[in-house]
Amino acid sequence: MKILVTLTADDIAPRFDLCTEVLIAEFAEGSAGAVPRNVLLPGPSADELCSLILKENIDVVVCGGIEDSFFQYLVWKKVGVIDRIIGTSAKALQLAFEERLQPGAVI
Amino acid sequence: MKQIESSELLSRQVEIIDVMNGIPHGVALIDKELRIFSMNRVLEVMTGYCTEAVQGIHCNYVLRTDCDEGLNKVLNNGGETLILEGSSIDANRKKVSVRITASPLKGRTGGDDGLLLVMEDISMLKEMDIKLQGSPEKKNLLGNSPKLQEIIELLPVFAYTDATLLITGETGTGKDLLAEAIHKSSKRAKYPFIKVNCGAIPETLLESELFGHVRGAFTGANSDKPGMFRLAQGGTLFLTEIGDLPLQLQVKLLTVLDDKEFYPLGSSKKIKVDVRLITGTHRDLKLLLDEGKFRDDLYYRLNVLRAHMPSLRERGDDVLLLMNHFLKEFNNNLGKGIKGFASYAIDYLMRYEYPGNVRELRNILEHAVNICQCDIIQMEHLPAYMLSAGEKKPAPVAGRLPDFKDEAITPGAPRRNFASWTEIEKSRILEAMVETKGNRSEAAVKLGWSRSTLWRKIKYYGLD
Numbered sequence: 299m300k301i302l303v304t305l306t307a308d309d310i311a312p313r314f315d316l317c318t319e320v321l322i323a324e325f326a327e328g329s330a331g332a333v334p335r336n337v338l339l340p341g342p343s344a345d346e347l348c349s350l351i352l353k354e355n356i357d358v359v360v361c362g363g364i365e366d367s368f369f370q371y372l373v374w375k376k377v378g379v380i381d382r383i384i385g386t387s388a389k390a391l392q393l394a395f396e397e398r399l400q401p402g403a404v405i
Numbered sequence: 406m407k408q409i410e411s412s413e414l415l416s417r418q419v420e421i422i423d424v425m426n427g428i429p430h431g432v433a434l435i436d437k438e439l440r441i442f443s444m445n446r447v448l449e450v451m452t453g454y455c456t457e458a459v460q461g462i463h464c465n466y467v468l469r470t471d472c473d474e475g476l477n478k479v480l481n482n483g484g485e486t487l488i489l490e491g492s493s494i495d496a497n498r499k500k501v502s503v504r505i506t507a508s509p510l511k512g513r514t515g516g517d518d519g520l521l522l523v524m525e526d527i528s529m530l531k532e533m534d535i536k537l538q539g540s541p542e543k544k545n546l547l548g549n550s551p552k553l554q555e556i557i558e559l560l561p562v563f564a565y566t567d568a569t570l571l572i573t574g575e576t577g578t579g580k581d582l583l584a585e586a587i588h589k590s591s592k593r594a595k596y597p598f599i600k601v602n603c604g605a606i607p608e609t610l611l612e613s614e615l616f617g618h619v620r621g622a623f624t625g626a627n628s629d630k631p632g633m634f635r636l637a638q639g640g641t642l643f644l645t646e647i648g649d650l651p652l653q654l655q656v657k658l659l660t661v662l663d664d665k666e667f668y669p670l671g672s673s674k675k676i677k678v679d680v681r682l683i684t685g686t687h688r689d690l691k692l693l694l695d696e697g698k699f700r701d702d703l704y705y706r707l708n709v710l711r712a713h714m715p716s717l718r719e720r721g722d723d724v725l726l727l728m729n730h731f732l733k734e735f736n737n738n739l740g741k742g743i744k745g746f747a748s749y750a751i752d753y754l755m756r757y758e759y760p761g762n763v764r765e766l767r768n769i770l771e772h773a774v775n776i777c778q779c780d781i782i783q784m785e786h787l788p789a790y791m792l793s794a795g796e797k798k799p800a801p802v803a804g805r806l807p808d809f810k811d812e813a814i815t816p817g818a819p820r821r822n823f824a825s826w827t828e829i830e831k832s833r834i835l836e837a838m839v840e841t842k843g844n845r846s847e848a849a850v851k852l853g854w855s856r857s858t859l860w861r862k863i864k865y866y867g868l869d
Contacts, residue, residue, distance in 0.1 A: 363494030
């Protein structure tokens with residue numbers, strides 16, 4: 299499972315469209331963890347971020363606020379989106395991997 | 406989550422939350438570290454979080470606005486309320502336009518305890534504003550002449566920057582309107598636009614008017630006065646007739662422009678301001694420089710950007726456009742139904758020199774609409790000073806409309822190139838005499854005069 303988390307410092311970025319850094323982690327089947335990598339984006343752009351998500355074959359996106367049009371687009375592209383999350387990226391990543399992260403969670 | 410410090414806010418929680426819930430906008434109390442302390446129900450609905458879940462979390466994560474940098478500045482703003490506009494993504498994943506008013510909350514010790522944030526959803530207002538107003542520059546600056554269009558094209562450039570702008574132009578050309586249009590098109594539009602006429606305020610009061618004073622600074626200063634610079638905080642200050650600014654104040658203005666701070670009269674506390682300065686003058690500042698009445702360093706500081714408003718004489722057919730605009734305006738204001746102008750009146754108005762420019766044209770039209778009791782504005786409805794003999798001759802202006810017909814008044818009248826009212830009157834008398842085959846009584850009726858007036862005028866012009 300490949301998870302992307304929008305970042306601001308160590309926390310989840312409050313806005314998908316304003317985020318300039320993401321964290322991508324791939325969990326191999328049966329593994330307990332993964333080594334995440336940070337990707338700096340050239341600038342804040344929801345369109346560019348959607349392209350990156352599709353290019354990287356992301357399975358789940360963990361983010362803060364996201365506009366409905368981008369949310370629906372990603373869902374249509376079979377990418378799971380867990381939005382309105384507040385908290386640290388590390389904890390969100392772990393919970394998402396364990397499939398225990400719900401939209402709107404404050405962690 | 407971090408535990409927020411106990412403060413005076415905590416002791417007032419019960420009363421404040423009731424007040425907050427009574428406000429029909431999103432309201433949040435946040436501490437001095439910009440962490441959420443309390444939210445009202447509207448904000449809970451907007452964000453999709455309940456207060457208990459997000460208490461102690463930095464407000465940026467909860468409000469999801471693009472105003473985070475602005476919010477960070479609020480506490481460093483010297484206790485001033487700031488209004489920020491931006492967008493937020495609500496609980497329904499909808500991007501909404503919001504206006505955030507951030508007011509510092511003072512504790513009993515005088516220090517900042519936190520902030521009160523009011524978040525309004527202004528999406529509907531924004532949509533209506535676009536529909537109703539269009540672009541502000543189009544609303545204010547009326548004209549199609551190339552010289553005015555040049556200014557209108559440059560308007561977004563002037564609005565984008567915070568550089569000082571000097572607007573020159575004759576009196577009545579619309580320098581104030583241009584300054585206001587620039588302010589309304591700029592990012593400072595939501596803050597005040599304040600106009601100060603440097604020539605209209607006595608020299609002794611001007612310093613206090615611009616920079617404010619503290620109580621007791623001089624005899625009669627019974628209370629503190631903020632001054633126009635402080636009132637324009639965040640917005641634009643338009644100093645018109647800057648050429649009349651006394652030399653002593655020119656130095657102070659230069660300091661404010663360089664340091665963005667000043668001492669109010671009688672105060673030892675420096676005030677920091679964030680104001681965009683636009684200046685206007687009808688005087689030739691270069692000439693004032695040569696005469697030593699204007700400081701050259703201030704001139705170069707003010708003259709970063711320059712816009713010159715064309716006089717009405719240079720604006721060709723805009724006169725007609727403005728005539729119709731003002732006619733419509735005064736018709737509406739005075740409840741009249743005047744349909745237009747007689748061809749003579751149009752000819753005359755088009756050829757007049759307008760030393761007072763658009764302001765003069767407006768006043769002429771106001772006079773005419775007030776006086777006119779029929780459907781069409783005639784020559785006699787124009788102000789007497791324009792028509793009296795010996796008055797400055799209206800000069801022909803290149804680029805104006807070549808011909809006007811007003812079938813209702815002068816059917817089939819050929820185009821005339823009159824130089825003055827004298828000639829127009831002479832021509833009208835001759836026309837009437839020709840039409841009535843020399844019958845003076847009929848000609849007098851045709852002209853709307855008594856027979857004796859016609860006789861007197863024939864004598865006066867030597868037509869007998």
